[in-house]
Structures are given as structure tokens and as C-alpha cells.
Amino acid sequence: MHELGITQNIVAIVSEHARGAPVKRVTLEIGKLSAIMPDAIRFCFDVCTQGTVLEGATLEIIEVVGLGKCRQCGTEVPLDQPFGICQTCNSVELDIIQGEELNIKEMEVEELCA
């Protein structure tokens, strides 16, 4: 359950940027090859946000599909796991070019005026 620690990180980062303002929405970008399960993050989010400025906030998760690029011939290969075989030249030497994202994309806060 490393998702719990990850979710605590998310809450800490968002809280820091919110500076006390209530947070309405948090949008994450999670790659399919990142070894993080979005469902587990959703489960932990409700628990981790209790008593913080994120309590009650909506969690949006954008899942990014995996994509590899063959080092031999440059073909782009869709990936479901962090390895694969090039459909064009059968090489297993693929660079993962997409799908390892683990980012907080944006957050929506209720801005308090000075």
C-alpha cells in the first residue's frame, strides 16, 4: 500500500500551495506504467484529506496510457506493462516515452481576498 504514502504526499503538496484556503478540486496525472493504482489513491484520498483544507475536495485522475519507442527503428509501441516488443523489428529495447507520469496537474481553491 505505497499509495497511502503517495496520497499523503499529494495532500502535503496541495495544502502547502493552498495556504489555508479550502481546496475544491485536485487533478492528478497518473501514468499506467507508474506502478500506482488510481483506485487505491481514490480510496486513500478520503482518509488522508480528513481535517485538512482538502476535506471534501473532488479528486480527478487523468490516466495516461503507456507508450514506448523502439531504440532500433524508432517505432512507437503502446504498452500495458513497462516492457514490450517492437511490432516492426521485434526488438525488446524500448524507451518508455509516456505512461510513467505521477504529477499533480492542478488544483482549484477558494481564493480568499486580502
Added chain:
Amino acid sequence: MCVTCGCSDDSETTITNPQTGEKIEMKTQNHQPHSHTHTLADGTVVTHSHQHTSTVPKTETKGSEIHAKIHGNTIELEQAILGKNNLIAAQNRGWFKGRNILALNLVSSPGSGKTTLLTRTINDLKSKLTFSVIEGDQETVNDAEKIRSTGCNVVQINTGTGCHLEAAMVERGCEELNPPLNSIVMIENVGNLVCPALFDLGEQAKVAILSVTEGEDKPIKYPHMFRASQVMILTKIDLLPYVQFDVQRCLDYARQVNPKMQIFQVSASTGEGLETWYNWLESQSQQL
């Protein structure tokens, strides 16, 4: 930019010149206090002013709370969730580099024989190389005591409920350990093939250890870890006659996940194959 009215705000930027010790505050154009009006959904009209002076403490008033309901504010963060860990890991990497230290992160499932391999390696090489060890386990100092019996310096990190080591723990561990220049720091991670793959500790390489008493398909079952590792050590090969383990298949799986991975086959109890692993260690520490 001021989110309220769009004017440039007082971000209180300062420029410090370390040579002269001079600190310059960057001034922005003074903008005039102004007021504006909102009409709420229920017809309530709220008028309030913005004082653009940074010295006025930002206080929440009833008016501002109502005002806040109108201004939904989206902040683009684009921040890596593991950014903080990666930053500390980069600092650790610099710390190791500055001391000419080879740092290796040993990862495996529990019971693969990490500690046994490590103790044997230290005992066999201690006349040539200097080792220090950071032991990571959820509980107990048992492993640290085993390492300590070799005479090498060791610190134990107990992660409690945590299932992996993080860069900040290694940073703290290194302060305690104070490893000498031109040495090797072995970081024995918590036995777990999942999370440690995500957390960079600042090591030169991850070394995945897999024993023949486990399944030969571990590399494709836990591809993240085997992809993140530069080296794989297949241990307990003295047990091969007694277990069903297809070595060639395991190597094929490993190369499928990570074509560039260096693979050693060893037995820490009979000593078979250890020479190749030792040669690699020596060449790596000389290449620093």
C-alpha cells in the same frame, strides 16, 4: 500576478549578492487600492476593497469569505508527486560523488538472502574495500547486528509501517554512518519488490536479488523493480538440484524486461559464482 485584479503584485522578491552581503528588495509598481462589487446568487451585494500593501497581514473577514465563494481559482501545479524525494535523492547522489563513494541499493523480496550475501561479500572483500551499510527493515535491529559482526559500520533504519526506504532516511542514515572517502555504501532496502522501485535514494545502481526458491517469472511479475535495476543477482544456486526453477527462462524474462541488465548467478553459502559479482563491485568502485 495578483489573482484579484490582475496587476503585478508584491511578490517580495529579493536579490542577494553574497560577495558584498547586499540584499536588494525588488520593488514593483505601486498600484492603487481599489474597490469592486459582486452580486451573489441570492441578491446580496458585496463591495470591498483591496489594499495592495504587503505589510498588511492577510486576514479573513466575513466579506472575504463571501467573496471567496465567487472566485473559484485554479492553480496549475504540474508538480511531480515524488519531486521532494527525487530532490533529496539528487542531493545524496552529489554527497556520495563528492566523497567518491559507490552507493548501491539492494532490493528484493523478503527472504531472498540479501543479508547473507551482503555479510559474505563484506567478509570476503574487507581486506580490499571499505564497506558501510544502511539496513532498512520495518522492525528489529537483527540485520544490523549480523552486519556488525563482520566489523563493518552499519546503521539500522526501521521504517515502522513504511514499506520502503526514502531518500531523506538515507540522508539521515549517512550523517550517522559518516562513511569514509573512497568506500562503498550498501543500502539494504526493505524486503519488497514493489515500492522501492519508485523511490530513488541517490544510489549509483539498484541491485535486484532473486533467489531460486522463488518463481522464475518474478522479473515479469514485478517488472517495475527489474526495469529500475541495473544488476540482478540470482542467489542460492546451490539449491537448484532441489527446486523447480528454470534458470534460462528466468534470464529470458529478466532480459525481456530489462535488456541491459547485468546478471550474476551466485551461491553465498558455497561461494559459487561470487567472483563475477566481486569483480563487478571492484570495477565499479574503481570507475568512480
